[in-house]
Amino acid sequence: MEFLPNFLQRITALMKILFFSAKPYDRTFFEQHNERYGFELEFLETHLGPHIVEAVQDQIAVCVFVNDKVNAEVIAVLAEKGVKIIALRCAGFNNVDLEAAREKGMRICRVPEYSPQAVAEHTVAMLLTLNRKTHKAYNRVREQNFALNGLMGFNLYGKTVGVIGTGKIGAAFCKIMKGFGCKVIAYDIAANAVLQANGIAYHDLETVLGSSDIISLHCPLNEHTHHMINAQTLQKMKKGVMLINTSRGGLINTPDVIDALKNKHVGYFGIDVYEQEEKLFFKDLSESIIEDDTIQRLMSFPNVLVTAHQGFFTEEALSEIAQVTLSSIDALAKGAEPDNKSVILV
Structure with a gap:
């Protein structure tokens, strides 16, 4: 019966996450914490919007930040491409059309408190x-x-x-x-x-x-x-x-x-x-x-x-953001519920 955890681990390792609005410090902290999960991470510096959504290929999750536009148009394309999870690496979610995501059966998670x-x-x-x-x-x-x-x-x-x-x-x-x-x-x-x-x-x-x-x-x-x-x-x-x-x-x-x-x-x-x-x-x-x-x-x-939205910008906060985001994606991808109160849309 030990095959099930190993099977889930292999599934996780094959999972791809595409990051938008990514900076070098995002890569540093997410790659560091990803050693525990083994996701395949890809980072794009551009923000998510209608102009770039076609870049999504084979990812089960996209990870977005405060200025990414996750409107109905974008969500429709994400759903068509097989994206199941939209993960916000921030607390606010006013940039996401929750009703459009609900209609497409997507799961939304965030970082409710990082520091x-x-x-x-x-x-x-x-x-x-x-x-x-x-x-x-x-x-x-x-x-x-x-x-x-x-x-x-x-x-x-x-x-x-x-x-x-x-x-x-x-x-x-x-x-x-x-x-x-x-x-x-x-x-x-x-x-x-x-x-x-x-x-x-x-x-x-x-x-x-x-x-x-x-x-x-x-x-x-x-x-x-x-x-x-x-x-x-x-x-x-x-x-x-x-x-x-x-x-x-x-x-x-x-x-x-x-x-x-x-x-x-x-x-x-x-x-x-x-x-x-x-x-x-x-x-x-x-x-x-x-x-x-x-x-x-x-x-x-x-x-x-x-100042240019740097209030969150501490080592402790970035570490917590990466850990909570990845653990939430991991749980949702396995059909479980994160225990960090990060889920917005069930």
């Missing part, structure tokens, strides 16, 4: 950089300019920090800001009892927006949260507020924020995500002319900090 601390810590790094202007100080000192004019910040201690969305990442961020001596308040559709026990007070969205010196977004992107930060909600915020988004770009109506920056209602703005980022992020465009006037306008403000 909440990675994104939470990057949020704090952006907050501190915007406040204490360490990026500007670094450049000044390298030019032998040791003047302090224009580098003044404010104490975090005693400030009110509003957290919108208190899932794993939002909760980790709350705990860090409590450590700075901040008053932390939150908004979510469901309160976190552990956070409440640690002094995090939940309020309605309007109260959080109007009471906070610093606002940080940590909620998923869906039909309810799309452009939740807009001209109307911005007006409810304190003048001079610091606004940070390390969640999804579509949470923010960027032109409205630009207007609020111009009239100085928003005092600081930090984003690690951008609504049109698929045309920009994860690419070296240093020799290119960027035609996106919105991002160019944003980057012209001295009180704006943009």
